[in-house]
Amino acid sequence: MANLSALNQFKDRYALHKRAPTLVMKFGGTSVGTAQAMHQVALIVEEARPQWPQLVVIVSALAGVTNLLLESAQGAVRGEVQDCASTETRLRQVHYAIADELVADSQRRAVVKSEIDGFVSDFLNLCRAVGVLGEASPRALDALASLGERMSVRLMAAVLQEHGLAAQAVDASSLIVTDDHFQDAHPDFLATAQQSTRVLQPLFDQGAIPVVTGFMAATPEGVVTTLGRGGSDYSAGILGAVLQADDVWIWTDVDGVLTADPRAVPEARTISELTYREIAELAYYGAKVLHPKTIRPVIETGVGLRICNTFNPAHPGTRLVEKRELSGRQIVRAVTAVRNQRLVTIEGRGMLGVPGVAARAFGAVASTGTSVPLITQASSEQSICFAVPDSASHRVLIALEQTFAVELEQRDIDRIWISAEVVILTVVGLGMIHTPGVAGKIFTLLGDNGVNVIAIAQGSSEVSISLVVLESDADRGLRAIHTLTLAGG
Ligand code: ADP
Ligand code: ASP
Ligand code: MG
Numbered sequence: 001m002a003n004l005s006a007l008n009q010f011k012d013r014y015a016l017h018k019r020a021p022t023l024v025m026k027f028g029g030t031s032v033g034t035a036q037a038m039h040q041v042a043l044i045v046e047e048a049r050p051q052w053p054q055l056v057v058i059v060s061a062l063a064g065v066t067n068l069l070l071e072s073a074q075g076a077v078r079g080e081v082q083d084c085a086s087t088e089t090r091l092r093q094v095h096y097a098i099a100d101e102l103v104a105d106s107q108r109r110a111v112v113k114s115e116i117d118g119f120v121s122d123f124l125n126l127c128r129a130v131g132v133l134g135e136a137s138p139r140a141l142d143a144l145a146s147l148g149e150r151m152s153v154r155l156m157a158a159v160l161q162e163h164g165l166a167a168q169a170v171d172a173s174s175l176i177v178t179d180d181h182f183q184d185a186h187p188d189f190l191a192t193a194q195q196s197t198r199v200l201q202p203l204f205d206q207g208a209i210p211v212v213t214g215f216m217a218a219t220p221e222g223v224v225t226t227l228g229r230g231g232s233d234y235s236a237g238i239l240g241a242v243l244q245a246d247d248v249w250i251w252t253d254v255d256g257v258l259t260a261d262p263r264a265v266p267e268a269r270t271i272s273e274l275t276y277r278e279i280a281e282l283a284y285y286g287a288k289v290l291h292p293k294t295i296r297p298v299i300e301t302g303v304g305l306r307i308c309n310t311f312n313p314a315h316p317g318t319r320l321v322e323k324r325e326l327s328g329r330q331i332v333r334a335v336t337a338v339r340n341q342r343l344v345t346i347e348g349r350g351m352l353g354v355p356g357v358a359a360r361a362f363g364a365v366a367s368t369g370t371s372v373p374l375i376t377q378a379s380s381e382q383s384i385c386f387a388v389p390d391s392a393s394h395r396v397l398i399a400l401e402q403t404f405a406v407e408l409e410q411r412d413i414d415r416i417w418i419s420a421e422v423v424i425l426t427v428v429g430l431g432m433i434h435t436p437g438v439a440g441k442i443f444t445l446l447g448d449n450g451v452n453v454i455a456i457a458q459g460s461s462e463v464s465i466s467l468v469v470l471e472s473d474a475d476r477g478l479r480a481i482h483t484l485t486l487a488g489g
Contacts (some may be wrong), residue, residue, distance in 0.1 A: 004300045006190045011469040020204070022054035022401060026214060026236035030253040031133040031154055031310040033063030033306070035101035039155065042102075042163045044251065044313050045209065049165065054204045056239055057167070057211045059156045060232040061148025062094055064214075071121065073144050075473075076131035084127035091120050095151055112158040118287055119147045144228045146173075147231070149213035152252055161189045167206045173218035174199050176238055178225045185217055185225035189297070192244040200243065204271060212239065234292035240305075241297035247304040250405060256307045256318030257282065259485040260336045264478055267486070271333055272316065275317035275324055278428055282466045285373070285426035286338040295320075326431045332484040333429040335475055336424065338373055342393040343419040347383045350412025358384055364403040368395040374424055374466055376455040386467065393418050422454060423474035426466045427481055433462045437467060442467070442481055451477040 027041050040186065045057055060066075066085055075083035095116045103109040124190050126144050130136040136144075153169040160167035175196045203210050213230020217225045227234045233250055240248035257279060258268040268319035274282075276299050282291035290307060298305050298320075308317030324330075344365075361384055365372060370392040376385045388396050401414050407413040432438050442465065446453055455468040469477050 003190050004297060006261060008216065008301070020053040022056075022243055023048065023052040023332055024056045024058065024236050024240040024243065024245045024248045025251060026232055026248070027060065027156075027310060028060040028232065028253065029060045029063035029065070031251050032059055032156060035098045036423070037310065038098055038156065039102060040310055041251070042159050042165075044310065044328065045160055045165060046163050049209070049312075053207075054243075055209050056157065056200065056240065056243065056245075057160070057209060058214045058236050058375055059149065059152050059211060059233060060214045061152050062098075065091070065094070065148035066145055066229070067154070069144050070141065072123075072127055073136045073141060076127045077134060078137050079131065079134075081128070081131045083108055084124060084131070087395060088120055088124055091123065091151070092116065095155055095375055096337055098155055099158065101233055103162055104412050107406065108161060110156050112125060112154055115154045116137055116151050119151050131191075139180075139223065139412070140393050140455075142182045142185075143224050144215065144475075146224050146379040147215040149215050153211045153213050154379045155279070156462060160209065160211065166206070167211050168208045168210045170203075170210045172213045172216045172239075173222065173224055175212065176217035176227075176235065178217040178227070179224065179264040179297075180219045180225065182225055184228040185219075187217065187227075187238050189242060190221075190239070191220065192238060196239060196242050210258065227293070228291070230288065230291045231293075237291075237294035237305075239299040240303045244301065245303050245308060248294075250297055250305070250307045251310045252307065253255055253309065253311060254289065256433070257287065257334070260478060261287065261337070261484050263316050264337065264475055265335075265482050268482065269486070271318055273319055273321055273324055274333065275462050276320055278320065278430055279320055279426045282334055282336055283426065285464065285466065286336040286476055287334070289411070324430070331435050332427055332431045332481075333434050334485060335358075335478055335481045336426045336428065337478055338424040338426070339474065340386075340390040341373070341387045341422050341424055341468075342390050343376075343387055343422055343468060344396060344400070344416070345383055345385045345419070346404070346413060346416050348407070348413035348415070349382055350407065350410070350442045351384075352382060354412070362386075362404055362445075364399040367398050368392060370396055371454045374455075374457050374468070376457045376468070377470075385421070387424060389437065390421055421471040422468050423467050423477075425472055425474065425481060426464050427484070428464045430463055432465065433458065438484075439465060441484060445480040445483065446477055449480040450474050451480065 054317040072083050072087040157167040157169040177191035179187045212236040212256045255270045260268040261267045280295050289485050305320040310477045372386045451473040453467050
């Protein structure tokens with residue numbers, strides 16, 4: 001993220017400083033998924049408002065809407081255009097239902113409903129277009145997927161206005177400037193700082209609260225892009241950084257970052273303080289509670305970060321910190337699981353000492369657009385082993401077989417094979433790697449619970465250890481290791 005340093009230079013040169021306390025709050029899909037949830041959001045914004053004269057509210061699409069939009073587009077590609085019609089009805093229903101319940105002012109309600117209608121007809125047109133073409137380009141998918149946020153911000157702004165707040169919906173296509181890497185676009189921080197200040201500062205000066213689309217951005221030419229699934233958190237990190245906010249608060253449906261995903265481990269507890277390195281590792285290894293890209297912009301620009309629960313706002317949630325005192329009782333902090341993975345192994349005695357095999361292997365994987373969450377090191381050079389998502393494993397195998405066709409023919413490589421479905425369990429905690437006995441305890445627990453460890457890798461930042469286990473062992477393994485977070489490591 002080299003251009004973050006450009007942002008810091010820009011700040012120094014133009015003294016891009018906040019004029020008043022600034023807070024960015026992001027509300028995820030479930031936080032705005034029902035009328036009751038949206039009402040709750042309005043109460044939170046209302047309460048924060050007096051302390052934060054410059055307040056930005058970022059909103060995701062209503063829960064399930066992004067999936068619905070993307071699935072309908074895929075359906076249209078397959079010629080199932082009737083799906084688009086049922087999605088059209090559903091989109092109108094879910095948004096109208098909230099407007100009917102929460103927007104009492106009839107004129108305001110009519111305006112917001114006609115705005116929703118406009119986006120719903122954009123959806124139908126785009127769906128028909130991809131249906132006719134028989135293909136959906138990443139660019140078309142971004143135009144479609146961003147409609148969810150474009151509808152939710154208008155609804156949220158209307159609800160906040162009902163609460164007497166001067167809210168104004170803003171499409172982040174006018175704030176966040178990215179490259180044209182559709183579906184996973186990279187921001188240009190300097191251009192974003194300039195655009196965001198130009199658009200948002202006048203709103204702050206008028207006393208308005210911008211209600212900004214998460215997930216969505218645009219190229220310098222104004223073509224809509226998105227920041228990747230779950231990317232509304234990243235939108236908050238980006239805007240927090242460029243606005244030099246004091247704090248970014250990520251509001252979600254659990255009490256902050258927990259010791260494990262509460263859906264898999266019901267006894268998981270909130271971690272009140274977590275370092276940036278720990279959360280980075282957790283987010284990278286599957287803790288969906290925060291998009292991993294969110295962290296870097298806030299760290300590098302010194303913005304505070306907190307994760308809290310929309311449905312339990314009195315709970316302090318998790319505060320992210322630069323450093324924390326290491327105490328013996330807090331070594332193992334959390335456990336995560338990345339599911340639906342397979343291990344790819346390239347084996348052959350003829351690989352011994354041949355330079356460039358690994359580079360070619362990972363080149364082949366990269367050519368399929370697949371990223372590798374974990375590489376395990378064998379003690380010899382006779383095999384290379386790494387994980388890829390199940391959905392990409394077939395593509396990866398074909399690419400590797402093509403790349404190493406000659407070596408396979410000559411038996412320098414004996415075989416390239418793919419394992420059964422596996423899960424990567426990652427144990428996270430600062431100081432864990434250097435604390436004697438922690439790894440031993442993990443393996444003992446797994447052994448005692450009959451969980452076989454297929455591969456091991458140490459996280460890049462020495463804050464984590466990852467273990468690959470069979471899908472059928474994963475939940476048992478997760479719960480077993482999780483006891484270490486409760487016992488204090
Ligand atoms: P939002 O819609 O607010 O962005 P997400 O569904 O993306 O919310 O993320 C919140 C979910 O992340 C939680 O409901 C929880 O199931 C899941 N999750 C996974 N790991 C963790 C963890 N370690 N701590 C808290 N939540 C987690
Ligand atoms: N609505 C987008 C998604 O579902 C972005 C987000 O929720 O963060 O991926
Ligand atoms: Mg999310």
